[in-house]
Amino acid sequence: MGTTQLETVPEPKYWHLKTVLSEALDSEFAVGEILPNERDLAARFGVARATLRQALEQLELEGRLQRRRGVGTTVAPPRMGVAVESDRGSWPGAAGEAWQAVDCELTAAPAEVARVLELPADEPVHTIRRNRVSNGQPVAAELVYVPAASVPDLTAIDAPSGPARARAVLRELDRLSLEGQDRAVELGSARADDAKSLDRLPGAPVLVVTTRFFAAGRTAAVSVATYRADTCRLTFGDAGGVEIHHGPGRQAS
Amino acid sequence: MGTTQLETVPEPKYWHLKTVLSEALDSEFAVGEILPNERDLAARFGVARATLRQALEQLELEGRLQRRRGVGTTVAPPRMGVAVESDRGSWPGAAGEAWQAVDCELTAAPAEVARVLELPADEPVHTIRRNRVSNGQPVAAELVYVPAASVPDLTAIDAPSGPARARAVLRELDRLSLEGQDRAVELGSARADDAKSLDRLPGAPVLVVTTRFFAAGRTAAVSVATYRADTCRLTFGDAGGVEIHHGPGRQAS
Numbered sequence: 240m241g242t243t244q245l246e247t248v249p250e251p252k253y254w255h256l257k258t259v260l261s262e263a264l265d266s267e268f269a270v271g272e273i274l275p276n277e278r279d280l281a282a283r284f285g286v287a288r289a290t291l292r293q294a295l296e297q298l299e300l301e302g303r304l305q306r307r308r309g310v311g312t313t314v315a316p317p318r319m320g321v322a323v324e325s326d327r328g329s330w331p332g333a334a335g336e337a338w339q340a341v342d343c344e345l346t347a348a349p350a351e352v353a354r355v356l357e358l359p360a361d362e363p364v365h366t367i368r369r370n371r372v373s374n375g376q377p378v379a380a381e382l383v384y385v386p387a388a389s390v391p392d393l394t395a396i397d398a399p400s401g402p403a404r405a406r407a408v409l410r411e412l413d414r415l416s417l418e419g420q421d422r423a424v425e426l427g428s429a430r431a432d433d434a435k436s437l438d439r440l441p442g443a444p445v446l447v448v449t450t451r452f453f454a455a456g457r458t459a460a461v462s463v464a465t466y467r468a469d470t471c472r473l474t475f476g477d478a479g480g481v482e483i484h485h486g487p488g489r490q491a492s
Numbered sequence: 493m494g495t496t497q498l499e500t501v502p503e504p505k506y507w508h509l510k511t512v513l514s515e516a517l518d519s520e521f522a523v524g525e526i527l528p529n530e531r532d533l534a535a536r537f538g539v540a541r542a543t544l545r546q547a548l549e550q551l552e553l554e555g556r557l558q559r560r561r562g563v564g565t566t567v568a569p570p571r572m573g574v575a576v577e578s579d580r581g582s583w584p585g586a587a588g589e590a591w592q593a594v595d596c597e598l599t600a601a602p603a604e605v606a607r608v609l610e611l612p613a614d615e616p617v618h619t620i621r622r623n624r625v626s627n628g629q630p631v632a633a634e635l636v637y638v639p640a641a642s643v644p645d646l647t648a649i650d651a652p653s654g655p656a657r658a659r660a661v662l663r664e665l666d667r668l669s670l671e672g673q674d675r676a677v678e679l680g681s682a683r684a685d686d687a688k689s690l691d692r693l694p695g696a697p698v699l700v701v702t703t704r705f706f707a708a709g710r711t712a713a714v715s716v717a718t719y720r721a722d723t724c725r726l727t728f729g730d731a732g733g734v735e736i737h738h739g740p741g742r743q744a745s
Contacts (some may be wrong), residue, residue: 254684297695300681318678341522421729424677425571426697426721428553430509441507442550445680468679475728476674
């Protein structure tokens with residue numbers, strides 16, 4: 240590899256177009272402005288519609304453009320820095336958290352979650368749905384899976400279901416001493432129910448954050464949070480202020 | 493919202509197909525196995541080619557499938573857990589790191605990096621390219637930007653460029669006392685030069701990890717690391733063992 244790594248590498252046509260478009264967005268368009276239609280853009284840059292479409296998809300992937308039904312393609316605002324709770328760690332539902340509990344059901348966890356919780360696949364667990372809103376926009380949807388064994392003193396009396404039930408489960412969970420947590424971040428696509436909470440179409444790219452919470456020497460709860468990949472930049476530590484918005488595409492320019 | 497959140501939400505046809513396909517992958521196909529061609533698959537599931545293609549794209553996004561030129565569409569192995577250095581923090585190049593320095597150039601940083609480093613846009617900085625290999629596969633490419641002011645005692649004599657130069661810059665950087673670091677993770681698309689290191693096509697989805705390193709009350713270095721989104725799950729804390737591979741798509745099944 241050596242120095243060749245930093246030399247120019249031949250780029251496909253749509254990729255060069257993407258760089259040119261990116262510069263045009265910086266110099267000619269304001270955030271929220273609607274782009275000309277594909278035919279006009281293709282004509283202006285002298286490329287085929289298919290090439291243009293590939294370039295637009297890249298810019299959407301990098302958060303530079305937003306496509307909205309009925310609106311068209313608009314210039315996206317910079318991504319929001321959304322803080323992921325630090326690894327020092329606290330239970331879901333800790334005071335001052337950005338999440339809103341919307342529901343709680345006792346239902347079998349997905350196979351891979353059951354595996355992490357070391358439960359039989361069909362064993363029902365408390366499944367809490369929470370949503371997160373930032374700057375008035377939905378940014379994340381989360382399912383928190385809590386085995387019954389983690390909240391033995393939970394009573395069904397006062398709050399059988401709904402947000403009140405969710406809060407009751409999290410209150411019980413909070414009574415355990417949290418020994419640690421770890422976290423994984425990966426690319427995924429929005430499930431239909433998450434997509435609805437996130438105001439996206441099913442299948443939209445999302446960043447999936449899976450957190451394991453440890454207590455009494457085992458995994459006491461698992462959270463699977465789905466963040467909008469188009470509008471969010473997940474921050475760790477106090478990186479909320481990192482001013483690098485547009486992914487590596489911009490770095491080339 | 494309330495309980496409706498956990499009720500079934502109408503799903504587009506390709507989404508239902510995706511779920512069916514996902515189950516077929518689990519039950520009928522082995523990792524690395526090549527899928528039948530699109531015509532045969534569309535016929536088997538009684539859907540249009542366009543619908544099938546959408547479902548295959550979703551499964552690729554979730555890391556279930558890999559498309560490789562000349563090979564076709566194969567069943568992907570579970571994503572690798574790739575540990576991102578913890579927020580306790582150490583300088584790039586610390587002992588035992590997974591990164592290989594491949595080059596170092598003195599060149600102007602991208603505008604948004606220069607802004608973070610509080611430098612004029614055209615001021616040259618030491619730009620170190622590093623690659624990361626895991627289980628024999630390229631998983632990440634990184635550029636580390638080090639302002640000359642952060643390594644005042646660096647001499648040009650022994651190692652003017654290349655990997656040796658990169659190591660010399662990192663050695664000098666390591667002499668500063670690291671006061672902290674923060675990190676942001678966002679979706680991006682692979683630049684042509686990164687794509688080459690990652691063995692992907694330009695524009696492939698990547699997870700971009702931007703890290704700021706603080707010393708002497710300012711940002712002493714910035715790293716922009718580009719991880720393959722198809723094969724990698726970024727882990728924080730000791731989450732290397734999280735056994736949830738396939739993003740939220742699987743959770744629905």
